Every structure is written in C-alpha cells, then in structure tokens.
Amino acid sequence: MRVVAVPGTTFCGLTNSRSTENRRGDFFSCPSHRSMASNGTKMANGFNATQKRILVTGGAGYIGSHTVLQLLEEGYKVVIVDNLNNSVEEAVKRVVGLAGKNGNNLRFCLVDLCDKDALDKVFSSSRFDAVIHFAGLKAVGASVANPLLYYYNNLVGTLNLFEVMKTYSCKKLVFSSSATVYGQPKSVPCTEDFPREAVNPYGQTKLFVEHMCYDMQKADHEWGIILLRYFNPVAAHPSGLIGEDPRGVPNNLMPFVQQVAVGRRSELTVYGNDYPTKDGTGVRDYVHVMDLADGHLAALRKLFNSSDTGCAAYNLGTGKGVSVLEMIEAFERASGKKIPYRLAARRPGDCAEVYASTQKAERELNWKAKYGVEEMCRDQWNWASQNPWGYNAPRADSNGTANHGCGSMLGNGRA
Ligand SMILES: NC(=O)c1ccc[n+]([C@@H]2O[C@H](COP(=O)([O-])OP(=O)(O)OC[C@H]3O[C@@H](n4cnc5c(N)ncnc54)[C@H](O)[C@@H]3O)[C@@H](O)[C@H]2O)c1
Numbered sequence: 001m002r003v004v005a006v007p008g009t010t011f012c013g014l015t016n017s018r019s020t021e022n023r024r025g026d027f028f029s030c031p032s033h034r035s036m037a038s039n040g041t042k043m044a045n046g047f048n049a050t051q052k053r054i055l056v057t058g059g060a061g062y063i064g065s066h067t068v069l070q071l072l073e074e075g076y077k078v079v080i081v082d083n084l085n086n087s088v089e090e091a092v093k094r095v096v097g098l099a100g101k102n103g104n105n106l107r108f109c110l111v112d113l114c115d116k117d118a119l120d121k122v123f124s125s126s127r128f129d130a131v132i133h134f135a136g137l138k139a140v141g142a143s144v145a146n147p148l149l150y151y152y153n154n155l156v157g158t159l160n161l162f163e164v165m166k167t168y169s170c171k172k173l174v175f176s177s178s179a180t181v182y183g184q185p186k187s188v189p190c191t192e193d194f195p196r197e198a199v200n201p202y203g204q205t206k207l208f209v210e211h212m213c214y215d216m217q218k219a220d221h222e223w224g225i226i227l228l229r230y231f232n233p234v235a236a237h238p239s240g241l242i243g244e245d246p247r248g249v250p251n252n253l254m255p256f257v258q259q260v261a262v263g264r265r266s267e268l269t270v271y272g273n274d275y276p277t278k279d280g281t282g283v284r285d286y287v288h289v290m291d292l293a294d295g296h297l298a299a300l301r302k303l304f305n306s307s308d309t310g311c312a313a314y315n316l317g318t319g320k321g322v323s324v325l326e327m328i329e330a331f332e333r334a335s336g337k338k339i340p341y342r343l344a345a346r347r348p349g350d351c352a353e354v355y356a357s358t359q360k361a362e363r364e365l366n367w368k369a370k371y372g373v374e375e376m377c378r379d380q381w382n383w384a385s386q387n388p389w390g391y392n393a394p395r396a397d398s399n400g401t402a403n404h405g406c407g408s409m410l411g412n413g414r415a
Pocket residue numbers: 057058059060061062063064081082083084085086087111112113114133134135136137138153157176177178179230231232233
C-alpha cells in the first residue's frame with residue numbers, strides 16, 4: 001500500500017497496487033486509472049459510471065464502507081472524506097481488498113468536515129460529479145447528553161460541505177437522513193409526506209439538514225438532492241469482512257445481540273413487553289445494509305439520469321415490521337446460539353411500532369429491498385463470528401496500536 005500526503009493537507013491515498021498520484025493528489029489522472037476507466041463497467045442506464053467521480057463523506061463508517069464497495073464494483077471512482085471519529089482505517093483497507101482491481105479507484109482523505117480549508121483542498125484537487133454525505137455523529141443518547149457536540153459536528157460540517165460544493169459547482173447530493181425525522185409517527189407505515197418532528201438533538205440535526213437541502217434547492221434549481229430516510233440498518237457484507245463495529249456499549253439492538261452471541265456481554269435487555277404490538281415488544285423495519293447501499297446507487301442513477309429531481313425524500317426500509325423477540329429468534333436460528341435476555345421497562349423515547357412505506361422508492365428509484373430477516377441475521381452472524389471484537393481484534397503482529405491506524409498512515413505519508 002502506498003501512502004501519499006499532499007502538502008498543506010492530509011491526503012492519504014489508499015491503494016492495493018503501485019500508483020502514480022502526483023503531488024496535487026490528482027489520483028485519477030494516472031495512466032493505469034485511465035485504462036481501468038476505459039475497461040470498466042458500462043452502466044445500462046444512460047451514463048457510464050467509470051466516468052463519474054463520487055465524494056463519499058463518512059465513507060469509512062458502517063453504511064459508508066458498504067456503499068463505497070458497491071460504488072467501486074460498479075466502476076465509479078470514489079474519494080472518501082472521513083475523520084475516523086467513529087471508524088477505522090482497517091475498514092477502508094478491507095473495502096480496497098474486496099474491490100479487487102477496482103480498489104485502485106479509491107482515494108482516502110483524512111479530513112474533518114468542520115475544517116473547511118481542508119475540505120476546499122479536496123475539491124480543488126478533483127472534480128466531483130456527486131457527493132454522498134454520510135458523515136455525522138449518530139448516537140441518540142449521546143446527542144441528548146452533549147447536544148452542542150452534535151449540533152456543531154453535524155450542522156457545521158454539513159454547512160461547510162454544502163458551501164464548498166456550491167463553490168465548485170458540484171450540485172448533486174445524496175444525504176443520509178433517518179426515519180427519526182418522523183418522530184413518534186401517528187400511524188404506520190410511514191410515508192414520505194408524514195409530518196416531521198425531532199424528538200432529540202440527533203433528530204434535530206437530520207431535520208435541519210433536510211430543511212437546508214429543500215431551501216438550497218428552492219433557491220437554485222441546479223441542485224439535485226435525494227434525502228434517504230433509513231429505517232433500521234443491520235447486517236453486513238456477505239463476506240463477513242466489513243460490518244458495524246460500534247465503540248463502547250452498543251445502543252442498537254442487533255450490535256448488542258451479536259455481542260451477546262460472541263460472549264462479550266452476558267445478556268440482552270429487552271426494553272418493554274407491554275407495547276400494543278404482536279408480542280408486546282417494539283416493532284421496527286430492519287433493512288440489510290447491502291440493500292441500503294444499493295439504494296444509494298439507485299439514488300445516484302436518478303440524479304445522473306434526470307435533470308428535474310429537485311429535492312426529494314425516499315424511505316429505505318423493507319416495509320415489514322419485525323418485533324424484538326422475532327429478531328432474537330431469527331438470530332438464534334441463524335447463529336445456533338442462545339441469546340439470554342431479560343425483560344425490562346420501556347426505553348424512554350422509544351415508539352411502539354415504526355415501519356416504512358416503500359412505494360415511493362420502488363416507483364421513483366426503482367429500488368426495493370431484496371433481503372429478509374433470515375439473510376440479515378445470517379450476515380450479521382457471519383460478520384460477528386469472524387470478527388468477534390470488530391476491526392481491532394488483537395493480532396499476533398499487533399503492538400496494540402491497531403486503534404491508531406490513522407496516525408500511522410499520516411506518519412508514513414509525511415515521511
Ligand atoms: N446506522 C443507523 O442506524 C442509521 C440510521 C439512520 C440514519 N443514519 C445516518 O447514516 C449516516 C451513516 O451512519 P453509519 O451507521 O454508517 O455511522 P458511522 O458512525 O459508522 O459512520 C459515520 C462516519 O462519519 C465519520 N464522521 C463523523 N463526523 C465527521 C466529520 N465531522 N468529518 C468527517 N467524518 C466524520 C465517522 O468517522 C464515521 O466514519 C449517519 O449520518 C447516520 O446519522 C444511520
């Protein structure tokens with residue numbers, strides 16, 4: 001792997017082969033990448049992905065890494081911008097490995113979106129056809145405890161990104177929104193025109209960014225923006241090499257279940273069995289991360305193929321509600337492990353039942369989730385059993401600094 005630092009910023013080229021990036025970091029101008037582009041995948045939808053370069057913020061994270069892999073497999077050139085706040089370099093390395101020769105079309109930039117000058121340098125060194133904006137802090141509880149951190153990171157970072165995109169006339173955007181913008185929905189399934197409300201600071205940041213997007217597009221019709229409202233992302237790439245690796249105690253159901261299964265935690269707490277649902281436990285719309293990644297490619301296709309996208313929101317879910325107990329049983333079947341659990345009081349702020357209407361995404365993005373709960377649990381377990389401690393499992397050759405890959409990359413790059 002060759003590591004490149006561009007003077008004045010902290011670019012790191014991640015590639016699994018010899019590369020010829022120049023000092024401006026113009027990674028894709030090298031002859032080997034030109035030839036890859038000309039031999040790459042031709043898309044059937046009226047444009048050639050190999051001629052498109054996508055900036056992916058937060059591309060080292062859980063959903064971002066799966067999406068970057070699919071973009072590379074489709075033939076896109078990809079630049080990740082991530083500050084590794086909630087992710088590790090190892091995830092990006094594994095994406096490069098999984099992408100095979102298309103891994104050469106990936107560049108990684110260790111940049112914080114709150115650093116506008118650094119972001120500007122990324123845009124000044126490459127032209128981007130579109131941005132997928134995943135980067136953000138996402139833990140609901142932490143946002144309640146430290147709202148300013150969430151407002152600063154998620155809103156200042158996003159403002160910087162949009163300003164720089166405008167400066168460089170990059171006006172196609174896919175934004176990671178969330179079902180959280182429906183607050184406590186009055187009925188199910190949630191359709192995209194439901195009233196939106198935020199019930200915590202994290203949700204406020206998603207709502208604010210949605211407002212920013214609508215207003216920006218209203219003021220300048222050249223923008224094409226797709227807001228993807230994810231329901232409950234779970235599972236992992238079928239290889240078991242990339243997946244979700246939360247820091248600290250997991251907040252979400254499936255990461256917790258998987259840690260019980262591998263013996264990292266003794267039991268799961270099931271929050272509430274007195275909801276007016278099929279078995280009394282909370283019902284959610286779990287969606288496989290591979291389907292979510294597909295949804296981003298479908299959104300890009302729409303942005304590239306139509307000039308009148310405007311600013312449009314789409315739910316990404318399966319449209320099916322699954323209870324906590326059903327999810328536990330499916331995971332037990334997939335893993336052959338017993339998941340001990342105890343019933344406890346409801347978790348404050350939780351809804352009884354939330355699931356998506358998926359008709360708009362089916363109709364307008366031509367996207368529909370392919371995977372069901374059995375496949376979700378199979379792939380969750382495949383990832384968990386191969387990586388019981390996530391990406392940072394102590395290895396024989398490790399000196400205990402696996403958590404600080406970013407520092408070592410920068411060190412190499414500057415040398
Ligand atoms: N996972 C979910 O349950 C879920 C549900 C709905 C919406 N979302 C949204 O989807 C997006 C991706 O979620 P994820 O689950 O992959 O989370 P993640 O934490 O795994 O990935 C987010 C990435 O953004 C990076 N990041 C954060 N702040 C940054 C900054 N200022 N500059 C540069 N990089 C920064 C992190 O290091 C991380 O790699 C987030 O915006 C999240 O709010 C997630």
